[in-house]
Amino acid sequence: MSLQNLSDEKLITDTKMWNEKEEYCTRQFLRHINEVNRRRLFCDDKTGSLFKYIRKNFNKSDSETSRRVLAAKTLRHVPCADKALANKQVTLTNLAEISNLVGNIKSGKKKNEILGSIKGKTQTQTRELVDKLTGVKRATRSKTRAHSDGSLRIHLTLMGETAKDYQFLKEQLSNKGIYKSEDIIGHAINSTAGLIRKKTIGIGSRKSKKLVNSRTISAAIKKAVITRSGNKCENCDSKYNLHFDHIIPYSVSKSSAIGNVRQLCSNCNSRAAIVALSQEKMDLYLNKS
Ligand SMILES: [Zn+2]
Structure with a gap:
């Protein structure tokens, strides 16, 4: 049916209904990407980060993706933010604005207070609050534009x-x-x-140990692995937060030889541990980010 044939009343009612559905879907999307993040499932897609995974698989821009990833992070740290979002007390953008702030605070009470203080606030007011609490002053937002070269x-x-x-x-x-x-x-x-x-x-940070039957990976093996990997994660090609990982756990293999060592980013390292050890065990160490 063409929308042109709807009555004014029906058109307004339907517009509101679709907005409600859109907001509900957004909240469900945030819940789902948080579970994808908990399992580090984006590593199976070789994207290495939740941001890259969403950019690759869903039709969203950098800013749309960033807003969702950051808002989802706030939901992980302040679970009642989901209810505040459902009740239209906060916006997705404002939840994204406070994500790093609540991520760096340990006290659950303080996190809830921060959420309470942004209810009904505009993005500018929220940003000012974050600047005040972090002691960082931002005059203007930096604008970044990527060129084809x-x-x-x-x-x-x-x-x-x-x-x-x-x-x-x-x-x-x-x-x-x-x-x-x-x-x-x-x-x-x-x-x-x-x-x-x-x-x-960690190259050069400690004395080289030559033994390969030691849990410690020697500097020589690290250098050889870097040569092989091109100093990138050997699963997703990320260049950041790289770690050396025993392919077969040292406790089983008793080997730190080059064939049993790989370079992984922290996310792919976590995903490998989840697969090897279980989600429950790794939940004790993860979900702090
Ligand atoms: Zn990776």
Whole structure:
């Protein structure tokens, strides 16, 4: 039936009904992606993260995906947020805004208080509250645009200590002939990424142990695994949060030889442990993120 033939009253009633259905579906979607996350099922799809899994499999943009992933995270940390969302006391966007805040707080009471304080608030008011509680001031949101050649165009405003650190870096790096803002920021990003990778991989962080029949994976084996993997997760190709993993658990294989060691990102590592050990056992360690 064409909508053009509906009465005004019916059209308004139906529009409200479809909105209710859409909101219900969104809440169900959040519940389901949280369960997918608990099982780390996106690793079976070789996507390595819930965000990439949704982007790949569902027709959603980066911002739609990000909003859902972050709102779902809030639901994990503050279960009563589901009811607040159903009662239209909070929006999906506002739940997404507080996700990192409630994720970093241990007290359940405090998490509930934060949820209570955003009820009926606009996105701007919620963001201001988050800034106040975290002590981080954001003047404007950075705008990022990806180009087809792989480059990113970013508009951003640096505030407070970050602005001071930028000035400090500028002074220091100008001695090395680096004075353009894009080169200074590029240098800072590359240095930080290098430090994080080194920390994650742990190369050079401890003395090399040559034995392969030790639970400790030697530096030589780590280097050989990195050469094989291209320093990526050997399941999903992610470059972040990489770990070395015994393919057959050391307790069974008693081997840390290269054939029994692989590089996995933390999510694929968790998924492998869920499959090997059981969801129940791994629930004790997971779901903190
Ligand atoms: Zn992975």
